[in-house]
Amino acid sequence: MSATAAPRVVSRRRPRSSWVRRTAGDALPPIVALVIALGAWEAVVDLLNIPVYLLPGPSAIAGTLWRLVSAGFVPPTYVGAPAQGILYDTYITFAEAMVGLLIGTTIGLVFAVIMTNSRFAEQALYPIIISIRSTPTIAVAPVFIIWFGFTLMPKAIVAALATFYPVLVNCITGMRGVDPTTLEFFQSVRASKREIFWHLRVPNTLPYFFAALRLNVSLSLIGAIVGELVGARDGVGHMMTEAAITLRTTDVFSGVVVLTVLGVILTEVVTLVQARVLYWHETERV
Amino acid sequence: MTATAATRPLPRASGGATTLSRLRALGPGIFGIVAFLVAWEALIRVTNTPAFVVPAPSRIAVRLWEELPSYAYEFSYTLAAAAIGLVIGTTIGIVGAILMANWRVLEKSLFPLAVILKLVPFVAIAPLLRIWLGYELQPKIVLATLITFFPVLVNCIAGMRSVDPLALEFFRSVGASRWEILLRLRWTTTLPYLYAALKVNVNLALAGAIVGELFSSKNGIGKVINETALTLDIPAMFAAIMFLAITGVSLTLLMNWSERRVLFWHDSVRTTGGR
Numbered sequence: 078m079s080a081t082a083a084p085r086v087v088s089r090r091r092p093r094s095s096w097v098r099r100t101a102g103d104a105l106p107p108i109v110a111l112v113i114a115l116g117a118w119e120a121v122v123d124l125l126n127i128p129v130y131l132l133p134g135p136s137a138i139a140g141t142l143w144r145l146v147s148a149g150f151v152p153p154t155y156v157g158a159p160a161q162g163i164l165y166d167t168y169i170t171f172a173e174a175m176v177g178l179l180i181g182t183t184i185g186l187v188f189a190v191i192m193t194n195s196r197f198a199e200q201a202l203y204p205i206i207i208s209i210r211s212t213p214t215i216a217v218a219p220v221f222i223i224w225f226g227f228t229l230m231p232k233a234i235v236a237a238l239a240t241f242y243p244v245l246v247n248c249i250t251g252m253r254g255v256d257p258t259t260l261e262f263f264q265s266v267r268a269s270k271r272e273i274f275w276h277l278r279v280p281n282t283l284p285y286f287f288a289a290l291r292l293n294v295s296l297s298l299i300g301a302i303v304g305e306l307v308g309a310r311d312g313v314g315h316m317m318t319e320a321a322i323t324l325r326t327t328d329v330f331s332g333v334v335v336l337t338v339l340g341v342i343l344t345e346v347v348t349l350v351q352a353r354v355l356y357w358h359e360t361e362r363v
Numbered sequence: 364m365t366a367t368a369a370t371r372p373l374p375r376a377s378g379g380a381t382t383l384s385r386l387r388a389l390g391p392g393i394f395g396i397v398a399f400l401v402a403w404e405a406l407i408r409v410t411n412t413p414a415f416v417v418p419a420p421s422r423i424a425v426r427l428w429e430e431l432p433s434y435a436y437e438f439s440y441t442l443a444a445a446a447i448g449l450v451i452g453t454t455i456g457i458v459g460a461i462l463m464a465n466w467r468v469l470e471k472s473l474f475p476l477a478v479i480l481k482l483v484p485f486v487a488i489a490p491l492l493r494i495w496l497g498y499e500l501q502p503k504i505v506l507a508t509l510i511t512f513f514p515v516l517v518n519c520i521a522g523m524r525s526v527d528p529l530a531l532e533f534f535r536s537v538g539a540s541r542w543e544i545l546l547r548l549r550w551t552t553t554l555p556y557l558y559a560a561l562k563v564n565v566n567l568a569l570a571g572a573i574v575g576e577l578f579s580s581k582n583g584i585g586k587v588i589n590e591t592a593l594t595l596d597i598p599a600m601f602a603a604i605m606f607l608a609i610t611g612v613s614l615t616l617l618m619n620w621s622e623r624r625v626l627f628w629h630d631s632v633r634t635t636g637g638r
Contacts, residue, residue, distance in 0.1 A: 106472035131495070200388070201395030204612075208396075211611030213570035215486070215577065216585070216604050219592035224416070299484045303574065306486065307592075314487055321490030329491050333483060340482035 130324040141327035142334055153311060160316050160328050167335055169312040173229050173301035177236020178293055184237065185244025185289075192245075193252040193278075210242045215303050222308040232304030232312070239300035240293040247289040251282030284358055287351040294343035298336060418598040427602035433587075434606045440582040442610075444500050444575065445568040448507020452568070453561065455508070456515025463516075464523045464549060465541055474520060481513035486574045493579035503575035503583070507568040514560040514567070522556030523549045555629050562618045566611060573607075 115135045121127070122134035129137055148162030160166070188206070192199040214235050221231035255277055263273050305314030313332045320328035400420045406412075407419040414422060427434070459477075463470040485506060492502035526549050534544050576585025584603055591600035 103471075103475070106468070107475040110472035111476060197391050200391035201398070204392040204396050205399050207615060208608050208612050211566055211615045212604060212608040213566065213573050213611065215570050215574050216588050216607050219588060219600065220597075220604070223592065223595070223597070295482045295484075299486060302484050302487050306489065306574070307577065317487050318490050321494060324494070326491065326494075329488065333487060336487060337479065337483045340484070341479055344482065 130326050133327045133330060138327050138330040138334065142331040145328070145331050146335075159323065159325065160320060163313065163316065163331060163335055166311055166313045166316045166332075167339065169229075170232075170298065170301050170305065170314065170336070171339065173232035173304065173312065174236050174294075174297040176229060177233035177300055178240050178297040180233060181237035181240030181293065181297065182244050182290070185241040186248060188241075189245050189248035189252065193249055199249075206242070206245065209238065214238045214300060215307070218304050218307040221304070227308055227310045231307075232301045232309070235304040236297040236300030239296045239303075243289040243292050243296070244286065247285035248282050251285035252278045254285075255281045283355055287347065287355065291344055291347045291351070294347055295340045298340050298343070302336065415595060415597045418601050422598055423601045423605055426598045427605055430599060430602055431606075434584065434603060437582055437587050438584045438606065438610065440500070440580075441503075441569065441572045441576060441584045444503035444572040444583070445507050447500070448504045448571060449511050449564060449568040451504070452508040452511030453515050453564070456512050456560075457519055457557070459512075459516045460519030460523060460553075461545065463520055464545065470520070474517075477513060477516050477520075481517055485509040486571070489574050489578050492575065498579045498581055502579065503572040506575045507571040510567045510571040511564040514564055515557065518556040518560035519553050522553030525556070526552045555626055558618075558622045558626060562615070562622070565614050565618055569607075569611065569614070 119134040119136060122132060133141075142163075145160060145163035148164075150164050150168070151162040152165045153161070188202065192202060217238065218231065218235050221234045225231045225234075259277060260273070263277055268276070301312065302314035305312040306318055309315035313336055317329045317332040320326070320332070404419050404421060407417060418426075459473075463474060488509075489502070489506060492505055496502040496505060530548055531544065534548055539547070572583070573585035573588070576583035577589050580586040580589075584607060587603050588600060591597070591603060
């Protein structure tokens with residue numbers, strides 16, 4: 078047994094040196110392209126003497142970003158104060174996005190289970206869900222600001238509205254898309270509906286669920302920011318709005334960089350968790 | 364004649380029956396919408412909720428009917444900005460994908476960056492666009508373009524990569540040029556991916572235009588929502604939202620319909636009816 082298992086494990090992992098070389102080979106071209114693009118940007122800004130409040134060069138943005146990040150965790154002293162640090166605002170936006178993601182994912186999962194269990198529920202709920210999804214969340218955001226004030230809640234709701242649909246659709250696809258032969262086998266050994274759900278439908282849905290989740294982490298961030306643009310006292314979106322009004326353009330770009338980095342980190346975290354949970358799935362093995 | 368009719372594919376068998384069955388399939392959906400609105404209306408009446416918190420659907424409908432001409436006029440600005448942005452974003456996305464598919468250097472160097480840039484929340488630069496481009500259509504068009512460009516690019520690349528290796532080998536073996544492979548082979552595998560991006564992008568472009576209008580505008584439905592929110596004219600605000608919901612659903616249905624028309628040969632349409 079162990080003799081047959083050992084070669085398979087070895088063959089799955091490539092030798093370390095080639096892995097390093099491959100990663101370096103993959104990473105080098107985009108880094109070169111990025112450096113060229115940033116260099117061109119800096120050169121254009123320098124040569125045309127574009128004022129920093131209109132379009133700052135990458136070096137000016139990097140300087141501001143470093144100042145804002147190294148300032149540490151400082152809440153704004155008063156509403157509309159020029160940004161001292163960006164970590165506090167990032168934390169606020171992150172919290173809003175995660176609460177919204179949690180609400181949106183839960184709603185999506187619950188409705189997916191309801192809609193896969195009843196054809197009637199699916200047909201009755203589908204138009205309502207399409208209506209909610211087709212309405213731009215930004216248009217609804219002011220309503221929640223009026224209801225809940227400048228708190229976390231309206232941003233979380235907007236983030237939830239932005240994230241529930243991918244989870245719902247993907248999970249319905251996953252639960253419906255079980256292998257008919259396997260389903261027949263489960264039924265032939267008299268598996269109960271609950272057993273079929275937990276041992277067949279849920280494992281089959283997980284890859285679809287993670288695909289939705291990976292999309293949703295960035296959608297939840299955008300949702301939180303949209304909510305902050307409409308009305309907020311803190312958060313990166315609020316910081317950027319204030320900075321744009323007062324022509325602190327480097328602050329705005331620092332916000333863009335921080336949000337993008339946060340989005341990349343969150344997406345990577347989901348990918349890592351997915352690799353851990355779905356180690357048995359074929360997409361993870363190759 | 365009757366024998367051939369029987370062997371024909373089922374959906375085309377006879378027009379009358381399909382219309383009827385299609386109507387019957389709509390039944391639960393209509394029930395769902397009506398039940399939702401009735402429950403909403405009843406809840407408002409029973410709890411006596413004031414209209415400035417949540418207006419009843421009947422009241423929203425009346426207000427929408429009154430405001431319909433002005434909303435339609437304002438919406439034409441939103442739609443114009445969204446449509447222009449969508450066309451520009453989609454075009455640049457397709458051109459970029461074609462370039463990357465033909466020059467591997469471009470794909471290797473730019474595609475990883477595009478995947479990251481797709482995560483940039485462009486709505487957040489709406490305040491900057493106002494400073495750069497003013498209060499007319501341009502900032503909304505730029506925002507809609509930025510939002511729609513990356514999904515098209517990333518999906519088109521994925522579609523071009525997903526080409527059947529055997530078919531590709533065959534094309535190469537008969538000496539097909541890059542452009543012939545692109546126009547006759549890659550295009551067919553890309554179209555479903557492009558449609559997937561477009562279906563999302565129609566709503567994203569609208570949202571982008573509305574974000575732009577919330578910040579700075581003389582016209583547009585986003586301006587209407589902003590003004591009604593500031594004056595706490597909640598029934599008018601809900602009427603504008605309902606207007607957007609109706610137009611959004613119409614656009615979604617339009618996209619689904621055109622996808623069924625264009626991709627009638629593709630598995631995803633043949634099995635699910637293009638949902």
